Amino acid sequence: xxxxxxxxxxxxxxxxxxxxxxxxxxxxxxxxxxxxxxxxxxxxxxxxxxxxxxxxxxxxxxxxxxxxxxxxxxxxxxxxxxxxxxxxxxxxxxxxxxxxxxxxxxxxxxxxxxxxxxxxxxxxxxxxxxxxxxxxxxxxxxxxxxxxxxxxxxxxxxxxxxxxxxxxxxxxxxxxxxxxxxxxxxxxxxxxxxxxxxxxxxxxxxxxxxxxxxxxxxxxxxxxxxxxxxxxxxxxxxxxxxxxxxxxxxxxxxxxxxxxxxxxxxxxxxxxxxxxxxxxxxxxxxxxxxxxxxxxxxxxxxxxxxxxxxxxxxxxxxxxxxxxxxxxxxxxxxxxxxxxxxxxxxxxxxxxxxxxxxxxxxxxxxxxxxxxxxxxxxxxxxxxxxxxxxxxxxxxxxxxxxxxxxxxxxxxxxxxxxxxxxxxxx
Numbered sequence: 001x002x003x004x005x006x007x008x009x010x011x012x013x014x015x016x017x018x019x020x021x022x023x024x025x026x027x028x029x030x031x032x033x034x035x036x037x038x039x040x041x042x043x044x045x046x047x048x049x050x051x052x053x054x055x056x057x058x059x060x061x062x063x064x065x066x067x068x069x070x071x072x073x074x075x076x077x078x079x080x081x082x083x084x085x086x087x088x089x090x091x092x093x094x095x096x097x098x099x100x101x102x103x104x105x106x107x108x109x110x111x112x113x114x115x116x117x118x119x120x121x122x123x124x125x126x127x128x129x130x131x132x133x134x135x136x137x138x139x140x141x142x143x144x145x146x147x148x149x150x151x152x153x154x155x156x157x158x159x160x161x162x163x164x165x166x167x168x169x170x171x172x173x174x175x176x177x178x179x180x181x182x183x184x185x186x187x188x189x190x191x192x193x194x195x196x197x198x199x200x201x202x203x204x205x206x207x208x209x210x211x212x213x214x215x216x217x218x219x220x221x222x223x224x225x226x227x228x229x230x231x232x233x234x235x236x237x238x239x240x241x242x243x244x245x246x247x248x249x250x251x252x253x254x255x256x257x258x259x260x261x262x263x264x265x266x267x268x269x270x271x272x273x274x275x276x277x278x279x280x281x282x283x284x285x286x287x288x289x290x291x292x293x294x295x296x297x298x299x300x301x302x303x304x305x306x307x308x309x310x311x312x313x314x315x316x317x318x319x320x321x322x323x324x325x326x327x328x329x330x331x332x333x334x335x336x337x338x339x340x341x342x343x344x345x346x347x348x349x350x351x352x353x354x355x356x357x358x359x360x361x362x363x364x365x366x367x368x369x370x371x372x373x374x375x376x377x378x379x380x381x382x383x384x385x386x387x388x389x390x391x392x393x394x395x396x397x398x399x400x401x402x403x404x405x406x407x408x409x410x411x412x413x414x415x416x417x418x419x420x421x422x423x424x425x426x
Contacts, residue, residue, distance in 0.1 A: 013121030014130045014176075015247070017154040017162035018101065018137065021171035023114035025056035027093045028083055030146035039064065039080045041073055045262060046082040048074075053085070057150075057171050096145045103140075104133065109247060117159050117247055130155045134174055159246040160239040163195050179242070186213040186240075204228065216240060255290075257282040258300075258354030266348045273346060277326060279355045284322030287357065291364070293318035294357035299329050301345060302352035309345055311336070318361055329355065 020026070024042040029035045039059035041052040048071040055064040055073070062077040074080055094113050101108045104127070107119035120127060127133045134153040141149055152173035154165020161182070165175035168185070177185060191202040194213055208227030210216050216224075217240035224233030238245050257279040265271050287294060295318050301309040311332050319325065333345050 013124050014155050014157060015159050015162045015244070016118040016120055016130065016134060016137075017156075017159060017166050018097075018116050018118065019152045019154075019163075019166040020097065020114040021150045021152060022054060022057045022060065023093075023149075024054035024085065024090055025059070025083075026149050027090050027146070028086070029056065030093075030148040031089065035081060035083075036148055039077050041070065041080050041082050042085055043070055043082055044085055046070065046084050047262075049263070050082070051260075052082075093145060093149070097141060097149075100140050100144060101137065104137065115163075117162070119247060131174065131176055138172075138174070157242040158239060158244045160195065161242070163246075167193070167195060182240075183214060183217075186217060189213045191216065201228075213240070254356050254358040255283055255286050255294075256354060256356035258352065260352050261350055266350060269344075269346060269348075272350060272353070275353060276329070276346070276355075277322075279353065280322040280325040280329070282322075283325060283355060283357050284320065287320045287360075290360075291362060292360040293320045293363050295359040295361065296357065297325055297328055298356040298358070299332070300352075300354040300356075301350055302354075303347075303349040304351055307349075309336075320363060325355070325357070 025040045028040055028042065029038075035056075037058060038056075039062055040056040041059055041064060042054040043050040043052055045051075048069075050070040052059075052064060052068050052070055052073050053066060055066060055068075059073070059077060059080055062080075064073045064077050064080060068076075070082055074082075090113060094110070098108060098110060098116065101116055101118055105118050105120060105123055107122070109117045109119070111117055120130060120133075134155060138151060138153065141151060150172040152166040152170050152175075154162040154168075154173075154175050154177065156162040156165055156177035157179070161177045164185075165177050166173065168175045189212075191197050191205060191211070191213060192199060194216075197205075205211075205216065205227060208223070210219055210224075210227065216236060219227075219237070221234050221237040224237050225231065227233055228236070235245050259275060259279065261272070261275070265275065283294075295315050297313040297315065299309075299311050299313070303309070313328050313332050315324075315328060319328075336342070337345060
């Protein structure tokens, strides 16, 4: 559902943004009492070349940052406790937190595994004091989900400014941005303090004569569009002037699965092949749960020294099954190697692998075929994943998934979490 509005209505109610602090690490500390108060670094791979994807509040206070190599993090913080990720644990906590939020409003939009927007613009009479509501939500999360879990909450006339509020006080912050205090808040910030503005965008804005968030707010929409060379400029004008352009609860436009490849994985072509299979099966699971079929596949391999191989594959018919995705990718790889007389594309220089699918249509709208029965295939896949959901993902496997070792660990990103809420809607 699209809840955006370009009408600037600073007094038209408020939006609340809930951002769980150091979420993965806090979940680990919630479960394990002896980790509380200690610096923790959650990693996909806890070896010295692993990457810290979620430092705890205590680790951040010691200088450990998200994305830092574990080796460097241990130098900064020798008593850091590295932990391997437990994605199912974080998903379970996420669902429980969303249940708390949905008690207060129907319009709860999960933005990521650790963030959600609550659209309160239709609840002004129900919750006349949004600050009191925020304090109640904080207390409910601590009491019902976990006493070690903390969140920063921002309240503002739109989702962007509410998100900005969560960035101003961490951890356990609570900030309300209003038309009366917005200019004071912006005057103390740099351009890169605004969510969504990195160095490259800041450079473009400064080149156009916009050096501060306050100047950005008062620049004309036409000037911002010229500076940004796109509609993005208009969006910045709308965001800083209370219009809503960031609340959009929409279906998937694309699904992607990707993994960084460790030095140990690179040494085995079989492991790399198994990883490609696992990526395709991950996309199959997502499409089955969303009941869609794709008509386009994009495959992207990244090699050492920043080389890339990227191909866009238009499929002859809409597909949902991972084995068909894999077949299409392998055919394109063989065709490319034959045409260019090059070395195998899956080799020991591969550092990252990604597969994305897009151009979806609902599964029930897939045209019938004279020689195949897509409805029967879809029903079979749904039955397979119903069994997996009930008894575990490893209780029923296709032959192509059978390997000596698990090629791809379960992982969880900070982006879309739509898959976690499919069952809530059925």
